[in-house]
Amino acid sequence: MIRDFLSQHGEYHDDRYFKDLTTLKMGGHIRHFVMPDNPDDLKAIVAFLKSHRIPYKVIGNGSNLICGESEYDGVVICLKKLNNYIIDKDEVYAEAGVMVPALASVLARNGLSCLEFASGIPGCIGGLVYMNAGAYKGSMADVVLEVLTLKDDQLVWLKNNELNFSYRHSIFGDHPHWVIVAARLKLEPKDAHELEDLIADRLRRRKETQPLDYPSAGSCFRNPEGDFAWKMIDGIGYRGYKVNDVLVSDKHSNFIVNTGHGKAEDYLSIVYQIQDKVKDKYGVKLIMEVEKFNC
């Protein structure tokens, strides 16, 4: 019954694994996986799952998730097929599944400043809004005008000041069943070459400082106020520390990478060790930026 319904409203699979859907490349089998074709199908799927009390998880590019090995006995709804965008004068309407680095490039090429800060963040619009992703002192809170939200079976626009944005947080973190369907972002005209150069420079800096040749979920911990997680991790001597195939990167110690067949349990064992030792040494509780799911 579930399979039939989902197949009518999107691309359905029962042979997907989190390890193939996340940038960290870890995680087990997903009982039901669907990619809705459009917002109406998404709405129908969510209403169906809620009415049947079937658990579900919405994902974008899976670049902030660490998933366990056990089977997820629910439905993963991946929004990558909701990937339309429309540029209209001083704003862009982008569906939740639009990949941000690609959109940032298109906007820059057209002399439209907006997502330069996010050009190296390998996620979708929905994922970046969800966690108010940011870099280089910019964040989604600075550019989002409003968000089309599937909330209590209705599509409603929520304005920036209703989204409770703060450091790596938005209202969506408090309402895991709401779905970000699309966002309107503000654009500012600027010189296209300058924007493209800025993006190229930042991507070059990321390559120099981050272990992009290994699967990861980006920074593992949030930076504590006025400090840097990587400094504390270095301070307890964990740069280069390894558990099986999971490694605290030598290049950037706030990146914990998968060097082969790493498992969430190994990743989390490193996380908990770091948290304990940092607490003992600095009296600070490091908070995970990466989200644990199904583990």
Ligand SMILES: Cc1cc2nc3c(=O)[nH]c(=O)nc-3n(C[C@H](O)[C@H](O)[C@H](O)COP(=O)(O)OP(=O)(O)OC[C@H]3O[C@@H](n4cnc5c(N)ncnc54)[C@H](O)[C@@H]3O)c2cc1C
């Ligand atoms: C190499 C690398 C570098 C990174 N650099 C940065 C950085 O500089 N700054 C930064 O902030 N992050 C960074 N990240 C982390 C990550 O890319 C961001 O958190 C990004 O916002 C996640 O987007 P996603 O589409 O992959 O979301 P996913 O990982 O798929 O999902 C993350 C969370 O968002 C929820 N979600 C996703 N889409 C929706 C939706 N449409 N509606 C409701 N909920 C949704 C999911 O349920 C989940 O809880 C980096 C990651 C990597 C791998």
